[in-house]
Amino acid sequence: MVDPQRILSVSELNRMARELLETSFPLFWISGEISNLTRAASGHWYFSLKDQGAQVRCVMFRSRNAYLDWSPREGDKVEARAVVTLYEARGDFQLTIEFLQRAGLGNLFEAYEKLKNQLAAEGLFAAEHKIAIPAHPRQIGIVTSPDAAALRDVLTTLRRRMPAVNVIIYPTPVQGKGAAKLIADAIRTADQRAECDVLIVCRGGGSIEDLWQFNEEIVARAIHVCTLPVISAVGHETDFTIADFVADVRAPTPTAAAELTTPDRSSLLNTLLQHRNRLARSMQNLLQQRSQHLDYLSRRLLSPMQQAEHKRQHLSQLRLRLTQAMARQLQRQHQHLQAVQQSLAHLNPRAVLQRGYALVEKLNGELVQDSNQLAPGDQVKLTLSKGSAQAEIRDKGT
Known part of the structure; x- marks a missing residue:
């Protein structure tokens, strides 16, 4: 107070x-x-x-x-x-x-939240229903108004990123009374024709009333049953519609949707160049390694002439060793022969005869070694160092 x-x-x-x-x-x-x-x-x-x-x-x-x-x-x-x-x-x-x-937006927000909760409870937003967006689509479908600035943004982006991709437009009003049914019809038409790899549903920014057609149940259910992967790109980055939650992917803007559906041509070319350079370096390194290995092998490899020369040298060594072995063997045999000859010389009876001894034989050739082999009157042959003679035994001693 x-x-x-x-x-x-x-x-x-x-x-x-x-x-x-x-x-x-x-x-x-x-x-x-x-x-x-x-x-x-x-x-x-x-x-x-x-x-x-x-x-x-x-x-x-x-x-x-x-x-x-x-x-x-x-x-x-x-x-x-x-x-x-x-x-x-x-x-x-x-x-x-x-x-x-x-x-009046309070009523719209209330309707928006009510439908969002209903469809979420039915599972229309569930992740298991989402279809992956192909990385390299050959043909892209676009559901939008032919006069929309969003279409120009999408086409400009597609031409810049991947000019070779084909585009099919499924025209439909995106604003005004009855537009929701026409949008749903265009989505069903694209699905039935099945001529695209991915479908973009888009429009530019606006008020909640302008975007309301994409909050209608008929559009949400058409997206849900579509067998094509669907990208929702409605309004600006801060705008969220029911279509965004049902679609397989939400893009913050139509331009972003075009970027999601196509790889960047310049990035692909740059990546391809990097791979090519990396492959060239790998090939160069491999060739250099193989060349070094070849040089190493070539140093170990002998030419036929070198091999023949090595063989000749080896053969000469073997011949020399054989000759030396034969010479040593002949020397040993010669020495052995001399020893045998000396032994024979010592055992030769004629050598004994040369010292004055005589060899006594009976006439029948029996060698007399014992006087008991003789009797008086026997005829014997005397073999001398030089010549021989016959004699008669007159007497014998003991």
Whole structure:
């Protein structure tokens, strides 16, 4: 409580009033019509919200309005999430706007969340239903309006990244009454024809009302039953539609969808060049290794002439060794022969005869070695060193 006897300054009064207002009014929603809209150089927005009976000053700071994907205009019916405050310097009562949307969007968001929860419960968003996007599609289908800027973005990106890929457009309105059914029909037509490897469903950015056709159940179910892999590229990066959740892949923009469906030609060529250079280096290294190995083998390999020379040298060595062996063998045999000859010479009876002895034989050739072999009157033959003689035995001793 303020002491009634206390004299307040204007600044104190305004500060106390601001604190009272901010604590008494939590964050709340308010609806009204925009008037006196001013966009300051600082980026802040200043305007009034009014209805038939009153108006209130508002400010939306740049840190908040930067998140809006649409720009309000004079006379727009809006719904704002705000807090009550007081601008102390002038004592102006005002609202600080935290979020701003077009009037009626609350119902749209409610419908959006309800359908999203229903389809999620049915399993339409489940990962096991997702189909992989082919890495190198030969033909790409696009479901969109022929006049849409999104189509030009997609085609430009495809020509830049992979000009050889074929494109089939399945034209359909993407905005307005009845567009959801036509979009679903175009998706079913692409699926039935089965002439594409991947299907892009796209449109450019816009308000939630502009994108609402892609939040319709008929479009979600058409995407779900499509046997072609589907990429949803609706609106800007911050926009999320039911189609995004059902599709096999969500692309933040149509341009990003084109990038997802095609490899970058320049990147492929660069990768191919890198592989070629790596292969060339590998081949060069292999050839150098084989060349070095060949040099090593060639140093070990002898020519036929060198081999013949080695054989001749070996043969000469064998001949020399054989000759030496034969010579040694002949020498040993000669020595043995001499020894035998000496032994024979010693045993030769004629050698004994040469010393004056005689060999006595009976006439029948019997060698007489014992006198008992003889009797007086026997005729014997005497063999001398030179010649022989006959004799008669007259007497014999013992």
